[in-house]
Amino acid sequence: QVQLVESGGGSVQAGGSLTLSCAASGHIERDNCMGWFRQAPGKEREGVAGISNYRSTTVYADSVKGRFTISRDNAKNTVYLQMNGLKPEDTAMYYCAAKNGCFNPSMALPYTDWGQGTQVTVSS
Secondary structure, eight states: OEEEEEEOOEEEETTOOEEEEEEEEESOOSSEEEEEEEEOTTSOOEEEEEEESSTTOEEEOTTTTTTEEEEEETTTTEEEEEEOSOOGGGOEEEEEEEEESOSOOOTTSOOOEEOOOEEEEEEO
């Protein structure tokens, strides 16, 4: 099992930036994927971005392409989500997730381990 702790959420005005961090610990295999998901009140959880350790393959939701960047520091077992050009519709609880034995970071495939979430609020 992988333990995940998110940080970096907060409140920002539209057009602003935030960087989320997710520190992983526990049983982390070499071939793993990590991702960011979000859930706004009254809405279903949606995938935002994912990254594999294998070739650092990345995937993004269409709604964040060109604005968000996912990256990872394997030495620190940490994944980041740089969010630029934030919009009010980006307001949500953001969750970090991970899965071992993974080469494809697609967010359509199930992730097995989840953090507690960090709130991002974007005001207009």
